Amino acid sequence: MAERLGYSATTISRVLSGKAEKYRISPDTVNAVLREARRCNYSPSVAAQSLRTRRSNTIGLLLPSVANPYFADMASVIITELNSAGYTTIVVDTMESEQRLSESARSLISRQVDGILAVPCGEKGMDLEMLSAQIPVVLIDRYYEDTSLPYVTTNNYQGGLDATRHLLSRGHTRISCIQGVQSSMPNKERVRGYVKAMEDEGLAQDIDIIGNEFSVQNGYLETKLLMSRAQRPTAIFALSNTIMLGALKAIREAGLRIPEDVALISFDNNLYMDYMTPSITRISQPVEDMAKLAVKILLDKIKGASNCGSQLRLSPIMVAGESA
Amino acid sequence: MAERLGYSATTISRVLSGKAEKYRISPDTVNAVLREARRCNYSPSVAAQSLRTRRSNTIGLLLPSVANPYFADMASVIITELNSAGYTTIVVDTMESEQRLSESARSLISRQVDGILAVPCGEKGMDLEMLSAQIPVVLIDRYYEDTSLPYVTTNNYQGGLDATRHLLSRGHTRISCIQGVQSSMPNKERVRGYVKAMEDEGLAQDIDIIGNEFSVQNGYLETKLLMSRAQRPTAIFALSNTIMLGALKAIREAGLRIPEDVALISFDNNLYMDYMTPSITRISQPVEDMAKLAVKILLDKIKGASNCGSQLRLSPIMVAGESA
DNA sequence: AAGAAAAAAGATAGCGCAATCGTTATCGCA
């Protein structure tokens, strides 16, 4: 393009990167360059730009499972937000593996992403913590104990408390809690809320925490077992939407009615939950707010603002349904 | 790293890019390099690599709406498939806008992606078609009339036919069809199936096609109108899961029973649909197969295989529920 | 009319890698 127009590459670069004014390029030149660029359908090589400027206008998003509707919703909001801020999003599914998380994060850095948004896996985030020296990192939903990384999450303890108290207030005492990934902070906090509520009612001996995965299958299998117990629980607290779906299936198969025979309460919200019969009583997380906040914090960090201290816990909202 | 080890950058590059054997680098050297690389946590700059090799091991995925569970499911499969083939995925939400589609595709190309998977928007894909000269492009779900681009889609005509015939076989005659984006091929084909089935029964005068968006709101508003008609339809054919959800809400609000007062049949499948009451009768698309096939075709094209002729239509499966 | 200032542009280098084209040791073999 440079030779075709008779201008230097420098001038052309300036025009195309919007720095024409700053360098006082004459309007005639600007127009000529722009016209030619359009004519020959020019678009700059992002690879070369990143190499030179060390910025890529790209953000990496690390999720434990894109198939989980909860994370898919989150991804949707994040992608849209980032896009309107001029960023492109690379989505990686870490499949609930700490090793994949580390590898993916490194791979993202070697791609010169400008920042990382992550729902981390595993117990201790040493690796992410280290990487955050090289690049802005913001956690969503999950975080690590004593981490200095910024995060945005739900007040899961409160959610666990609310759900359990709701069941207790309806007279339930045999309440089983089907959990997901034990090492994850939201899971721990929800369980803590459940335990606290039970203990407050003097039901410490009835505490029953089972399961080990945020999956439909886990919910299904654990509920199958529960339903075959001599002394069935009268209520189930499912720690995720997927677990709830599995539980629902098992309860149906046992020929039991909800909520008459077994009450059911779940975490997460979803387009569909209102349309189920019975509609599901649930602890809804403010996914959209969380996602938008996390994006905001990340972009601020990228711009150099040092609100590293941002560790936010948003309140969940209980949506009353007919299932409990 | 080169000077720290006393080797040339060339040698190091060869070792790290796995070409040690090809260039007969001695095992000692290889080990030394690898150890040092691990020690100093070296990872190559993908930007520089792409600049040099014109490949980025990255694929662009263009979707009209990540928030739609149907596309989110699709994205999940694609991301996972690509990842296990060694590719990273950039996801872009084109928001059902043809202009955004074009812009995003161009932006992906300037990012040196090795290929593009797209659920396109708009009537005629001139732009994508042109771009496909520069880079492999495979369409999923939607495609263009007379396009030469490879695509993988559902046999939507068959789906429309099946759904409508099912309703007809149950004795319905006043069947309204709530459609999504009119210009999209799947929509057109489903409608064509509906029309054909109606005409075959001599019900041409009862054909009733309404709506204009694949959204919950569209389904809701159109159904509200339907329910307030003097002569209500006895069955509704919703052309997507989102439309179905909106319809469901409106039917509920009208205090009507499903399927006694209004039968409901939908396109798309979903984890939740089995757990609704009544469970929804639906035309399930083979999302996973479609996604995997599209990825396969794209990777083949990247490798140079010229199966450009791949234009596949997979059969949908009707899942019987209680709603129709 | 001479000099200073502002306006408009260009020359050069280097981001981090890999393709290309070398060069230097080592060894077998007649």
Next chain:
DNA sequence: TGCGATAACGATTGCGCTATCTTTTTTCTT
């Protein structure tokens, strides 16, 4: 002993851009 074959490595260049430093031209000032 010398020669070519092979093994093992290196120097250079350029991918496409932009940051930095210069140069040329125009305009204004006194």
